[in-house]
Amino acid sequence: MIFRRREEPVVPSPPGGWEGLDARVVVLCHPHWRGVRAAAHSFRVPVIETEDAGPAAAELAARLVEAGGEVLVVHGFPPGSGRLLEQASAQGLATRLVLHSSPTQHGAEAGEARVAEQALLLARAGTVGRLGFVKEGVAEGFAALGFDVSYVPNRIPELPEFEPRVLGSGLDVGVFGASFWRKNLVPQVVAAGMLGAARIHVMEIPDVQYLGDLPLVAHGEQRWEEFVRLQGSVDLNLYATLSECQPTTPAESYLAGVPCLLSRTSALFRDQPELWELTTVGEHDNPRAIAAAAERLLASRAEAVTAAQAALAAWDEMAAARWDEFVGD
Numbered sequence: 001m002i003f004r005r006r007e008e009p010v011v012p013s014p015p016g017g018w019e020g021l022d023a024r025v026v027v028l029c030h031p032h033w034r035g036v037r038a039a040a041h042s043f044r045v046p047v048i049e050t051e052d053a054g055p056a057a058a059e060l061a062a063r064l065v066e067a068g069g070e071v072l073v074v075h076g077f078p079p080g081s082g083r084l085l086e087q088a089s090a091q092g093l094a095t096r097l098v099l100h101s102s103p104t105q106h107g108a109e110a111g112e113a114r115v116a117e118q119a120l121l122l123a124r125a126g127t128v129g130r131l132g133f134v135k136e137g138v139a140e141g142f143a144a145l146g147f148d149v150s151y152v153p154n155r156i157p158e159l160p161e162f163e164p165r166v167l168g169s170g171l172d173v174g175v176f177g178a179s180f181w182r183k184n185l186v187p188q189v190v191a192a193g194m195l196g197a198a199r200i201h202v203m204e205i206p207d208v209q210y211l212g213d214l215p216l217v218a219h220g221e222q223r224w225e226e227f228v229r230l231q232g233s234v235d236l237n238l239y240a241t242l243s244e245c246q247p248t249t250p251a252e253s254y255l256a257g258v259p260c261l262l263s264r265t266s267a268l269f270r271d272q273p274e275l276w277e278l279t280t281v282g283e284h285d286n287p288r289a290i291a292a293a294a295e296r297l298l299a300s301r302a303e304a305v306t307a308a309q310a311a312l313a314a315w316d317e318m319a320a321a322r323w324d325e326f327v328g329d
Helices: 034-041 057-066 081-090 103-108 110-125 138-144 185-194 224-231 248-255 273-279 287-299 301-327
Strands: 025-029 047-049 071-075 094-099 130-133 172-175 199-202 216-218 236-239 260-263
Touching (some): 025 034, 034 248, 172 185, 185 199, 185 287, 224 248, 236 287, 248 301, 260 273, 273 287
16 A cells, blocks of 8 residues: 655635735735736735635635735635635624626636535625625616625726837737637628738637638637736737626726727726727627727727726726725725
8 A cells, every 4th residue: 555645725815925924904816817917916915815815724824814814815716715715704804895797708618606605605694794796787687586686897907018010010919709609700800801800819710710701810818917017918809708897908908008898798888989989899799880889980990999997987986985895894
């Protein structure tokens, strides 16, 4: 018989380690869920990243208490989150949970529905002190079903300084959604071809043979800093997706000085009708409609970027206030 030494679970730590951690609120997220990770970091508090919060849940909660933490906020419900939230609550931490999904996803993806159901049960049991959704309108929907849910929009990320890449002459269009149903990649790639793009930049080339003659450039998955630089190097980004909560990619694009066409599936820019009309497309599964809206946006590029940056600054103030209320006593 071979006896294997049991490995102790690794306790994830905040940036800079546990020594000197001086923060009332600490956030936990998954390191590879790109949108959720960017959102978690946008709140300017220490972020612990882990692929599985379960194995070291008890020790992690104890470390947070010892370091003077008072509130643990889990973003996106990575594996083991339920166990961690139970341990955190039992050890006296105030617990918060923020989900980056919507009923559209719950109806289409069984895994997302199970996460939402588990989160609601944890909230009803008191294990989760407050449950928030990033998607505007979801809180009212759950209230009608008898659940107490908060609206917790993401703050606007802070971009690092970068030098734009030189991509060549002609029009460069970024279509950086992942290749799965919600990101609506193929209609947008076709629309970019209708714009006469010299290069269409994507994360990965869709497995659709009829796109073969388009000037597609695949960049793969990149570190966030490099991705931001790439977004800021093209002439236009397209993000006309089928379902969103609050997309970070368009905000990053505008902060980098590049216009980005959105679908009308989130609250971003909705409170400013002229900007909303200029930066969004309603018929987001129609390549012709996407291309026409993209041409309008390109024609007013400077105006759109200036207005969008001002709108994002106002949004960030609103989101910061909602966050303070969510993590408060």
